[in-house]
Amino acid sequence: MSRPKPWEIDDDLWALIEPLLPVVERRPDHPGRKRLDDRKALQGILFVLATDIQWEWLPQELGFGSGMTCWRRLRDWNQAGVWQQLQAILPAKLRGANQLDFSRAAIDAPPG
Numbered sequence: 625m626s627r628p629k630p631w632e633i634d635d636d637l638w639a640l641i642e643p644l645l646p647v648v649e650r651r652p653d654h655p656g657r658k659r660l661d662d663r664k665a666l667q668g669i670l671f672v673l674a675t676d677i678q679w680e681w682l683p684q685e686l687g688f689g690s691g692m693t694c695w696r697r698l699r700d701w702n703q704a705g706v707w708q709q710l711q712a713i714l715p716a717k718l719r720g721a722n723q724l725d726f727s728r729a730a731i732d733a734p735p736g
């Protein structure tokens with residue numbers, strides 16, 4: 625069995641993340657293109673972070689949408705507080721499942 629890539633999101637993790645994401649309704653008067661699936665956008669964000677490429681170099685062949693789309697979604701989710709909520713729930717879930725490796729964990733705390 626091959627090891628999952630850092631940008632791949634399994635169904636269990638997605639079940640934790642999806643409820644935190646803001647719901648965006650399509651505008652009936654200007655529907656435009658169908659919005660990129662949130663899971664694909666998140667995988668695109670993780671791909672950029674894992675590979676350290678520039679947003680505009682995100683290969684669209686991977687199905688993650690454009691780099692600009694992923695960047696906008698990152699910005700919107702950041703403004704909605706998604707990352708802070710995720711940071712609050714993930715460590716507890718990982719610790720409870722005995723999947724948090726403290727030898728590789730970092731804690732951001734003020735000195736003293």
